[in-house]
Amino acid sequence: MKCALVTGGSRGIGRAICYKMAQMGYYVLINYKSNQGEADKTLAQIKQDGGDGELLKFDVADKVDIQQVLNGWIEANTEKYVEILINNAGVKDDVLLMWMKDEQWDNVIKTSLDGFFYVTRLLINDMLVRRYGRIVNVVSLSGLKGLPGQINYSAAKAGVIGATKALAQEVGRRGITVNAVAPGFIKTDMTEGLDEKSLKAMIPVHRFGTPEEVAHAVGFLASAEAAYITGEVLSINGGLYS
Template sequence: MKTALVTGGSRGIGRSICIKLAAMGYYVLVNYKSNLQEAEATLSLIKENGGDGELLQFDVAQRDDIKQVLGGWITGHADDIIEVLINNAGIKDDSLMAWMKDEQWDNVIKTSLEGFFFVTRLVLDGMMMNRYGRIINVVSLSGLKGLPGQANYSAAKAGVIGATKSLAQEVGRSGITVNAVAPGFIKTDMTEDLDEKELKRMIPVNRFGSADEVAYAVGFLASKDAAYITGQVLSVNGGLYS
């Protein structure tokens, strides 16, 4: 069974990626933290489009949760290698650094950066034994450019970008590619409070992107056609910052 795992797959970009990977023939593990209703909606969309998958509830910020739930799934499905891993889960908790609370820093770093590490390390063994794998990390314009009020988020995503480049060099000989996709302003729950009319003036294509447009980029990097692309960061931002 060709299997793909998408962390934070219940909504937004994660949902679109789940649907795209299912259309590519993958059995999709839809990870979610707490919103069962949205996760079930994602799984229903997958099945409506002829795909299949299941829900996998764990918090990527909790290493013990990852080991118990994801580790348990891997142990119980010895013949079902996770070929594609999409590290998409992330949270924002913006504040100027002078007023940023400890928990704002900790929660954002744990979810994006530590979540990437503990999930990826667990999945890598199977990929290396199989001598094939695709790891795509969803980062951000903020991790490339830095944005005011997002020292925590920018640091977390920049850290994942650095880890992407490092890991790509470690596992390339095993047939595993490791890349990142860096969305700009995408229409999701995370951007619904932004002033699109004002911000789109900064974007050369003069609009926000869609979650599906990010998913198309992820789908290409997850395909066998992208076998000679690794250690790269693909910006999906309408030309805002390249």
């Protein structure tokens, strides 16, 4: 059974990507860290729409947790394999550098950058053996442009962008593509505190994006038809920055 793993899949962009993967016919592994209620809602909707999947609770910032839970699932489910990996999990903890605490730096870096490394390393070997795989990393406008107050988040996402380009060169000959999508301002709970009225005036399409619009782009990059696209970062920001 072909599976798609979506980290941080319980809500927001991650939830929309889970729905998209289910629509594409994949058995969806919905990773979440702590919000069981939202994860349950995501899985329930997938099943209601005729798809299937299961929840995988682990912290992508914790390599021991990843090893125990994700590797444990791999060993226990020999009839299933992860063909699609969407590294979506990420957190923000915004503050100016001069006031940033060690734990604010560590938590944001570990969730995005360490999470990418440990989860991808665990799954890449099976993709190499099968000579097929799709890896899509959800990064950010912040990782391309840099945003004040987001030194940690910008550094984390820029790191994943660099890793995306490097890994694409390592595994391309084995039928594995590695790409990234870089959303701008998307209407999720992560942008609820922003001044949408003033910010959308800066965006050429004059609105925030939707999680579904990001998921559609992820679905394309995760498809068989995108086989000749790798090492790319697709901006989804309404023309704000390119």
